[in-house]
Amino acid sequence: MSKQESSAYPPIERGASLLLAWRLDGRRVLLIGGGAVAASRLGFLLQSGAHVTIVSPGPLEASIAYRVATEPDHITWHDRAYGSSEGGDVSADDELPVGDYDMVLTAVDDVALSRAVCLAARAARTPVNVADVPPECDFYFGAQVRRGPLQAMVSTSGAGPKIAVIVRDLVADAIPENVEDAIEGVGALRAELRERAPGVGGELSKRRMRWMIGTCDAWTLGEMGAMKAPEVRRRLLDDGWEKHKVLGPEAVGVGASVSARVAKALDGAGAVWAAGAGGLFTGAAVATLATLYFVRR
Numbered sequence: 001m002s003k004q005e006s007s008a009y010p011p012i013e014r015g016a017s018l019l020l021a022w023r024l025d026g027r028r029v030l031l032i033g034g035g036a037v038a039a040s041r042l043g044f045l046l047q048s049g050a051h052v053t054i055v056s057p058g059p060l061e062a063s064i065a066y067r068v069a070t071e072p073d074h075i076t077w078h079d080r081a082y083g084s085s086e087g088g089d090v091s092a093d094d095e096l097p098v099g100d101y102d103m104v105l106t107a108v109d110d111v112a113l114s115r116a117v118c119l120a121a122r123a124a125r126t127p128v129n130v131a132d133v134p135p136e137c138d139f140y141f142g143a144q145v146r147r148g149p150l151q152a153m154v155s156t157s158g159a160g161p162k163i164a165v166i167v168r169d170l171v172a173d174a175i176p177e178n179v180e181d182a183i184e185g186v187g188a189l190r191a192e193l194r195e196r197a198p199g200v201g202g203e204l205s206k207r208r209m210r211w212m213i214g215t216c217d218a219w220t221l222g223e224m225g226a227m228k229a230p231e232v233r234r235r236l237l238d239d240g241w242e243k244h245k246v247l248g249p250e251a252v253g254v255g256a257s258v259s260a261r262v263a264k265a266l267d268g269a270g271a272v273w274a275a276g277a278g279g280l281f282t283g284a285a286v287a288t289l290a291t292l293y294f295v296r297r
């Protein structure tokens with residue numbers, strides 16, 4: 001290998017997890033346990049649209065009991081211990097075999113039960129998470145933040161969950177309040193662009209993507225909410241897309257210019273904050289967070 005090649009392709013840094021957004025809508029999840037940790041898992045599962053089978057002897061943690069009562073279409077509760085046969089042999093829990101599920105989670109203070117569930121799930125090739133036992137997790141939960149359609153997760157690959165929480169809080173603070181408006185506006189623009197220029201793949205698709213990227217780069221997150229207005233989108237598409245041009249907000253009559261805003265924000269304490277985060281993030285991420293912070297101010 002040439003020297004040039006090895007410097008162009010940095011060494012692989014192993015030890016990471018693969019971060020994904022798992023689409024659980026309508027999928028079946030087995031949740032074993034009915035305490036505080038199970039309650040947290042349940043909240044995320046319901047938001048993702050999963051159907052959750054909870055197995056735990058009552059009484060359930062209060063929020064779980066509430067969801068069981070109010071989400072009958074999404075939760076089935078079995079008021080008993082899992083693997084309730086002699087000796088807690090989970091492979092003998094014929095009524096609720098782990099292989100019937102798309103995901104299995106345990107949140108019980110029972111090491112032997114958790115290990116048995118993990119082994120049964122792996123034998124059935126069903127992904128499993130045993131709260132607090134990293135070797136028995138095919139995937140970890142992370143510290144999360146959600147703002148409408150926007151979700152972010154921070155993981156330390158098991159090394160320091162509390163650090164994940166601290167960084168998540170930094171990220172959450174940096175997300176501008178109006179990010180939902182930005183996503184809604186850009187989402188509507190993308191949808192209308194696809195109506196004008198439909199299809200998948202090929203030159204048109206490349207041009208469509210280039211135009212979307214250029215347009216997003218020309219607007220701040222704070223300004224993008226203006227794209228919710230049909231008239232703004234019409235002008236962007238008629239005067240921009242149709243004429244092979246990328247238009248900033250001022251060109252369609254929205255707000256002050258981007259550069260003026262960024263220059264103004266750089267004047268404030270935000271720059272100090274961004275520098276402080278430099279040790280934790282890549283350059284690109286710092287730039288993004290700094291931008292988010294400026295827009296929020």
Ligand SMILES: C[C@@]1(CC(=O)O)c2cc3[nH]c(cc4nc(cc5[nH]c(cc(n2)[C@H]1CCC(=O)O)[C@@](C)(CC(=O)O)[C@@H]5CCC(=O)O)C(CC(=O)O)=C4CCC(=O)O)c(CCC(=O)O)c3CC(=O)O
Pocket residue numbers: 040129130131132133134137139140141142143144154155156157158159160161162164165
């Ligand atoms: C591997 C992982 C497996 C998994 O459970 O998925 C795991 C494992 C362990 N957690 C332990 C302890 C703590 N866990 C938390 C908090 C959270 N733990 C979460 C995830 C994960 N925890 C996965 C890796 C995440 C990553 O990649 O970074 C979060 C982020 C998400 C969630 O669980 O929903 C959630 C924050 C939720 C939120 O606030 O949003 C706190 C802090 C607190 O409670 O404030 C402490 C005390 C401080 C400390 O110990 O560091 C212990 C030691 C137990 C002991 O010592 O006995 C182990 C076992 C071990 O490390 O061996």
Ligand SMILES: NC(=O)C1=CN([C@@H]2O[C@H](COP(=O)(O)OP(=O)(O)OC[C@H]3O[C@@H](n4cnc5c(N)ncnc54)[C@H](O)[C@@H]3O)[C@@H](O)[C@H]2O)C=CC1
Pocket residue numbers: 032033034035036037038055056057058059060061080081082083107108109110113131132
């Ligand atoms: N990853 C994380 O963020 C954290 C993980 N944990 C770990 O998660 C586990 C659960 O924690 P908590 O919810 O606080 O405990 P908890 O004691 O509040 O709840 C345990 C639940 O499991 C149920 N249970 C016990 N045996 C069962 C069986 N055979 N079948 C079905 N359900 C059974 C109990 O009825 C209870 O509802 C513990 O092992 C704890 O160490 C704890 C704190 C944070």
